[in-house]
Amino acid sequence: MADAERAKILALIAGGMIVALLYGLGGLSLYLRAHYLRPSPPHPDVTQTVMPEITSPPETQTPTLFPTFTSRPADKAGQW
Numbered sequence: 001m002a003d004a005e006r007a008k009i010l011a012l013i014a015g016g017m018i019v020a021l022l023y024g025l026g027g028l029s030l031y032l033r034a035h036y037l038r039p040s041p042p043h044p045d046v047t048q049t050v051m052p053e054i055t056s057p058p059e060t061q062t063p064t065l066f067p068t069f070t071s072r073p074a075d076k077a078g079q080w
Helices: 003-036
Strands: none
Touching: none
16 A cells, blocks of 8 residues: 555544544533533622613714725715
8 A cells, every 4th residue: 555545544534533522522511511510590699780772873984993995975085
């Protein structure tokens, strides 16, 4: 058997073992999470945080921090 053919077979076997190992570890992780990681009850001292009200952004234009391909308004066209 040629060395190149032997190396190709060895690479395929090693790749398959790595994929099988990753799937095995993922399955083990899911099993351990389902059986040993229970949600803890909320602590009585912890209060629920209130989400701030979402408002629309102001109507002023803000500077662009990175170059874009968007067109500029008509009054600033051609001013680079």
